[in-house]
Amino acid sequence: MTSATAPPPPKPPAPATGESAGPAAPTPKYQPRPRGVRRAKDRWFQVVCIAAALLAIVILVVLIAAITFRGAPRLFGSFGEFMTGFHSSQPEEAGLAPAIVGTIWLLIITALTAIPLGVGTAILLEEYKPRNRFLGWLHGFVQLNITNLAGVPSIVYGILGLTVFAQFIFFAGHAGDPFFKVGQRWYHTYEGLGGSFFYVAAADEAEAKSERPVEATMEFLIAPVPGAESASVRVMSAEEVGPIEAGIDRNFSALDGRINRLIRERRENGRGPVAITEEQAAAMSEQVFEGVVMQADVGKLSGIATAQFLAMNGLDGLAVTRARRSLTGELKAAEIAASGAGDIVPAGTKATPIDYRAWYYLQLPFGRGLLAGGLTLMLVVLPVVIVASQEAIRSVPPSMRAGCLALGGTKWQSIRQVVLPGAIPGICTGSILAMSRAIGEAAPLLMLGAVFITFVPGPKPGFGEGTLMDSFSALPLQIFQWTGMPDEGFRDAAAAGIIVLLVVLLSFNALAVLIRQKFTQKN
Amino acid sequence: MTALPTGTPPTPGSAFGKPRSVKLRDVREKLIVALLIGCGLFTVGTMVMILYILLTNAADFFGHAIKDVSGEEVTVSLTEFLTGGEWNPLLGAEKHFGIWPLIVGTLQVTFVAMAFALPLGLVVAIWLSEYASPRVRAFIKPVLEVIAGVPTVVFGFFALTFITPVLRFSFITDENGQVWNPFDIGTYNVLAAGLAVGIMCLPIVTSLSEDALRAVPRALREGSFGLGASRFETAVKVVVPAGLSGIVAAFLLAVARAVGETMIVALAAGALPPNLAENPASVFDVTSDTQTMTGYIVQIFLGDVSHASVEYLSVYAVGFMLFLITLLLTVFGGYVRQRFRQAYD
Numbered sequence: 001m002t003s004a005t006a007p008p009p010p011k012p013p014a015p016a017t018g019e020s021a022g023p024a025a026p027t028p029k030y031q032p033r034p035r036g037v038r039r040a041k042d043r044w045f046q047v048v049c050i051a052a053a054l055l056a057i058v059i060l061v062v063l064i065a066a067i068t069f070r071g072a073p074r075l076f077g078s079f080g081e082f083m084t085g086f087h088s089s090q091p092e093e094a095g096l097a098p099a100i101v102g103t104i105w106l107l108i109i110t111a112l113t114a115i116p117l118g119v120g121t122a123i124l125l126e127e128y129k130p131r132n133r134f135l136g137w138l139h140g141f142v143q144l145n146i147t148n149l150a151g152v153p154s155i156v157y158g159i160l161g162l163t164v165f166a167q168f169i170f171f172a173g174h175a176g177d178p179f180f181k182v183g184q185r186w187y188h189t190y191e192g193l194g195g196s197f198f199y200v201a202a203a204d205e206a207e208a209k210s211e212r213p214v215e216a217t218m219e220f221l222i223a224p225v226p227g228a229e230s231a232s233v234r235v236m237s238a239e240e241v242g243p244i245e246a247g248i249d250r251n252f253s254a255l256d257g258r259i260n261r262l263i264r265e266r267r268e269n270g271r272g273p274v275a276i277t278e279e280q281a282a283a284m285s286e287q288v289f290e291g292v293v294m295q296a297d298v299g300k301l302s303g304i305a306t307a308q309f310l311a312m313n314g315l316d317g318l319a320v321t322r323a324r325r326s327l328t329g330e331l332k333a334a335e336i337a338a339s340g341a342g343d344i345v346p347a348g349t350k351a352t353p354i355d356y357r358a359w360y361y362l363q364l365p366f367g368r369g370l371l372a373g374g375l376t377l378m379l380v381v382l383p384v385v386i387v388a389s390q391e392a393i394r395s396v397p398p399s400m401r402a403g404c405l406a407l408g409g410t411k412w413q414s415i416r417q418v419v420l421p422g423a424i425p426g427i428c429t430g431s432i433l434a435m436s437r438a439i440g441e442a443a444p445l446l447m448l449g450a451v452f453i454t455f456v457p458g459p460k461p462g463f464g465e466g467t468l469m470d471s472f473s474a475l476p477l478q479i480f481q482w483t484g485m486p487d488e489g490f491r492d493a494a495a496a497g498i499i500v501l502l503v504v505l506l507s508f509n510a511l512a513v514l515i516r517q518k519f520t521q522k523n
Numbered sequence: 524m525t526a527l528p529t530g531t532p533p534t535p536g537s538a539f540g541k542p543r544s545v546k547l548r549d550v551r552e553k554l555i556v557a558l559l560i561g562c563g564l565f566t567v568g569t570m571v572m573i574l575y576i577l578l579t580n581a582a583d584f585f586g587h588a589i590k591d592v593s594g595e596e597v598t599v600s601l602t603e604f605l606t607g608g609e610w611n612p613l614l615g616a617e618k619h620f621g622i623w624p625l626i627v628g629t630l631q632v633t634f635v636a637m638a639f640a641l642p643l644g645l646v647v648a649i650w651l652s653e654y655a656s657p658r659v660r661a662f663i664k665p666v667l668e669v670i671a672g673v674p675t676v677v678f679g680f681f682a683l684t685f686i687t688p689v690l691r692f693s694f695i696t697d698e699n700g701q702v703w704n705p706f707d708i709g710t711y712n713v714l715a716a717g718l719a720v721g722i723m724c725l726p727i728v729t730s731l732s733e734d735a736l737r738a739v740p741r742a743l744r745e746g747s748f749g750l751g752a753s754r755f756e757t758a759v760k761v762v763v764p765a766g767l768s769g770i771v772a773a774f775l776l777a778v779a780r781a782v783g784e785t786m787i788v789a790l791a792a793g794a795l796p797p798n799l800a801e802n803p804a805s806v807f808d809v810t811s812d813t814q815t816m817t818g819y820i821v822q823i824f825l826g827d828v829s830h831a832s833v834e835y836l837s838v839y840a841v842g843f844m845l846f847l848i849t850l851l852l853t854v855f856g857g858y859v860r861q862r863f864r865q866a867y868d
Contacts, residue, residue, distance in 0.1 A: 049646055053663055056663070057666050062685070063722075118562075121562040123559055155783070155820055155821070155842075156842055159838065446785075480790065495684075
């Protein structure tokens with residue numbers, strides 16, 4: 001078209017082949033370039049191209065190889081321990097369990113919030129395009145806004161999540177002192193003579209913290225949970241408790257001395273690290289109880305002692321003292337229980353507060369926990385879900401909507417019965433890819449997660465306590481923290497964690513591909 | 524097909540079911556529209572909240588005395604923040620809050636990343652769209668997709684435990700038999716972090732540029748071939764100029780990603796922004812450590828810094844700068860793509 005309206009400028013009368021240009025002919029304005037050079041350039045460029053593409057492949061291979069060589073021995077050397085263990089100061093013992101469980105919970109929260117919100121927004125943007133000029137402008141603004149949200153660095157979402165979800169800056173409460181709580185109960189805790197605890201339900205937090213002294217008429221429970229069995233407790237005055245305690249103490253000061261001497265014999269020069277073999281542990285626990293009259297079953301006590309002695313193997317310095325004290329304490333508790341004094345609470349014992357949180361415990365603001373983390377990740381992946389869902393909805397042919405409307409269906413009926421079923425594969429694929437992005441995100445969780453946690457976060461109805469407000473760790477977070485530690489052992493653990501993370505991501509991507517293939521074959 | 528009953532209208536409860544209430548249906552339709560609008564407004568609300576939180580807290584940071592972590596009162600003026608060449612909130616007797624060192628630190632990493640990703644990504648994009656056979660494409664594209672799917676913390680690990688040791692590898696043997704490395708590269712350095720960010724950006728540059736190049740109609744290429752141009756000449760002189768707006772947009776988006784990248788720089792770039800006031804030449808120092816805006820935010824949030832301290836509030840000011848820069852890049856990238864796109868249809 002352009003050539004028709006604007007004729008090309010007149011070409012200089014140069015012959016087609018440059019070499020035949022004689023000295024008499026005028027020099028052509030455009031010198032044709034030598035063919036060989038042009039060919040060489042083409043070829044060289046192709047070489048550069050292939051080299052560049054190969055470089056990309058090499059980088060990926062090197063990346064995977066570097067991580068595998070570092071992480072595989074650590075991962076497969078003790079696979080079970082690594083997957084079920086907790087963070088430890090010993091890199092060889094550190095495990096991934098809290099990170100894996102934390103990632104699963106985050107994923108559930110993120111999926112449950114991001115997918116409905118994202119699909120809803122996509123339906124609004126694709127199916128309800130307004131004709132009104134102002135609304136049309138608003139529609140365009142929302143669309144532009146989503147593009148811009150996709151470009152916001154994830155750490156900015158982290159700042160947002162920390163400020164809004166974790167602290168609720170708009171309200172008076174803050175994370176340490178929530179203004180709204182549900183699913184929490186308070187109990188008084190009283191310590192019995194043998195180190196066992198008894199609990200009494202308290203009406204509220206203030207009462208639980210009032211240090212109420214123990215009374216014989218209280219209804220004692222064996223655990224601070226609703227529906228716990230009641231415990232029979234004898235409240236005794238100091239005069240009554242004194243002789244009982246003194247009798248047991250006398251017996252145990254002798255036992256403690258004996259234990260101490262035995263352990264010192266097993267230490268290098270009496271103060272170095274302890275070395276105890278299994279037979280030695282058994283022999284030691286026999287020696288401890290030799291000639292002592294105990295009310296508890298000596299066989300059971302020596303079982304406890306043997307196990308504790310074995311656990312002391314390799315300990316040094318303060319750790320030995322601590323282990324010895326805990327052994328004596330345990331034996332004493334067993335003896336008190338056997339002597340029938342375990343249910344005695346000395347009169348005047350003051351209560352310490354303890355709270356029970358049901359699995360549905362909710363507080364506002366959420367604090368730095370699973371819920372705040374999951375919602376922050378939701379913000380990060382929401383634009384991805386929206387854009388993918390929009391594309392999926394757009395791919396449903398308009399004639400199908402028209403068919404539904406022509407049969408008398410309403411707008412929502414056409415969306416519900418025609419558009420969404422057609423768009424589901426695309427929405428699924430997009431959502432899975434968005435979730436795999438959420439799994440790998442660490443930056444927004446840095447300020448919301450806790451890394452070195454030694455429990456499994458999240459509610460486990462029927463299996464134990466835990467709530468969505470629990471502090472959490474996540475796979476990428478744990479990897480980040482281990483990588484940042486100077487000990488090379490932790491970097492090996494980080495590499496092992498990366499392998500786990502990449503396998504999870506790969507399976508997510510494979511699932512997305514499978515869904516796409518399954519549905520494209522059908523249609 | 525059974526014949527429809529003629530004459531008598533279907534009675535309620537017959538095979539046709541009870542006709543539904545029109546009023547109920549209309550209410551439901553309206554409710555659903557309201558719900559969907561709520562979803563749409565949520566995304567707008569997110570943007571408003573980001574702006575509100577960053578702006579109010581950043582405004583709180585300037586102009587009045589705030590206690591720092593050691594209990595001393597510090598006053599930061601907006602002028603100092605926007606023009607200062609020194610940033611040392613966590614060390615030094617006298618605290619300086621000039622944003623430029625962090626911006627320069629960010630630019631250092633971004634520059635190294637782009638010096639790696641842009642040429643490489645563009646060349647791969649040209650090759651994929653102009654030279655490669657479908658079979659080769661089917662192999663290279665998944666490779667790029669896998670790279671794009673790797674979490675950034677993994678690239679951070681790679682930068683710290685592989686790229687840095689490789690850069691620090693001693694390969695020169697001097698006359699004393701000592702093996703050494705001629706470049707004085709630190710444990711944390713701009714180069715390794717920048718390269719890792721570049722690897723991360725490579726798939727973005729490649730796929731967006733390739734989309735732009737493939738959108739150029741075949742007629743242009745065929746015209747060029749018809750005039751006797753080689754494939755190289757066609758690619759460089761016809762296809763690339765025609766797809767330039769898309770390529771520029773791809774570059775801008777890649778730069779925005781590099782600026783906002785957090786985990787790689789937090790792990791591999793160190794925590795010491797260049798001191799522009801004392802040593803302006805450190806701008807060009809890519810072998811020692813630096814700190815980016817994102818790196819600073821991570822450092823403060825990971826440390827136990829009191830929520831009311833000047834260091835904590837400075838995060839919001841830095842976060843706002845970061846947000847502003849990436850937003851401008853994203854918006855400008857989108858604008859370039861829209862404005863300079865040549866419609867061939």
